[in-house]
Amino acid sequence: HRDSQDYIRLQGLLDPWKSLRSQKEGAFECKKCKKRYIQKQTLNRHVQYECGKQPQFQCTWCGHRAKQKANLLTHLRNRHLTQLNEMLQHTGDISSFFSKVT
Structure with a gap:
């Protein structure tokens, strides 16, 4: 029993953030x-x-839907970076890249 307690303490010392997170x-x-x-x-x-x-934000290009705007923006950067950069150069407005689903 004591050995297992020492092991847990040692783990906490090696990665204090992991120990804090798990608590x-x-x-x-x-x-x-x-x-x-x-x-x-x-x-x-x-x-x-x-x-x-239901997800309330939808990608203009592929129809991907997300429940949070931040998740849709991540999708846009990961899947449509070229189109995103081209549109930003022309419009400078990011709101046109997604629509709110009604």
């Missing part, structure tokens, strides 16, 4: 879908905008 991992749980979040504000955002809701 807090999933402190806040969504009552509806059981997803867990480290921060309460992340859970609140999940409940308000995501849980049980």
